[in-house]
Amino acid sequence: MAKVLYEKDIQKEVLQEKKIAVVGYGSQGHAHAQNLRDSGYDVVIGLRPGKSQEKAEQDGFEVFSVAEAVSVADVVMVLLPDEQQQKVYYESIQANLKSGSAIAFAHGFNIHFSQVVPPLDVDVFLVAPKGPGHLVRRTYEEGAGVPALYGVFQDVTGNAKELALAYSQGIGAARAGVLETSFQEETETDLFGEQAVLCGGVTSLIKAGFETLTEAGYQPEVAYFECMHEMKLIVDLLYEGGLENMRYSISDTAQWGDFVSGPRVVNDETKARMKDVLTDIQKGEFAKGWILENQAGRPQFNAINAQENKHQIETVGRELRDLMPFVKNPLHGKQNKQKD
Ligand code: NDP
Ligand code: MG
């Protein structure tokens, strides 16, 4: 079994006395910055003027331009959107990186697909939390953490791995466990997970179930509760105790249905499609498409997003959630995409 490291396995000294610049203050940025500060580290923020800058200042951070933050830092964590990293890196980061400092990422995309090629005199490491940024913060405050992968792309000081581990500890990830990986493995598995299972797989499964029921004449509200609302309750049981715990909690009828019908829906054909998705990721096809989509101003992304927001499961869901005040919707009154 792979070696999972916890707080007791990690030396913190290597990161103490160092200044950490967190570049970006979005989903991951606000969580890393606040957790590191609460863990006793010296953190500054690098940003452009705007919403995030105001938020970081309200949260009590010193906010600099990206170039200034990088120039004073010993460790630069890049928490910009993946599709912005190349531009900001070449405009404001590269020329200001101190020799012998470290640049770090929370996802390997730009390094692995050569969108960012760092100089040869800095350490390059990865600390990729396996969870949404808002949970990286919330779990830290609760005394827990979100697990993370760490990896080293370039080690010039001989300390890159220790730095990555200390950083993981600083954001609370080592409370949950950290596991060594490479930029390649993190990038490919992260993209695959979000596309085939966590985001793409789950949303497609939910919508297909909802459409099957409503097209058969059942009430959309019933279909919503069945296919969307209850998903969270089931996923909580999976998170807490795996398949066995979930199956312990459901009725034997549901468990028998799980055994005989699940594999009829997600079958060898589905798995073959998953393999196609993985192959596209491994060959850089997915990356190329996403990079070009951004260069074109996101025509397809925006069109699909608008379409998806109009799906009946969304219109029915908004109405039903409004009647369940205990369901906290961070988008209440704002519409559009929740960042996580
Ligand atoms: P967000 O979109 O939530 O935040 C991006 C931040 O970057 C914002 O503060 C934004 O500020 C700032 N920003 C955007 N463009 C610029 C620019 N040109 N110059 C300066 N600042 C800019 O990003 P995420 O936190 O989702 O993602 C950050 C990284 O973390 C990515 O590599 C992602 O793959 C990785 N990751 C994300 C996870 C998640 O939970 N979201 C999970 C694991 C890894 P402004 O308000 O000015 O736009
Ligand atoms: Mg991920």
Ligand code: MG
């Ligand atoms: Mg990802």
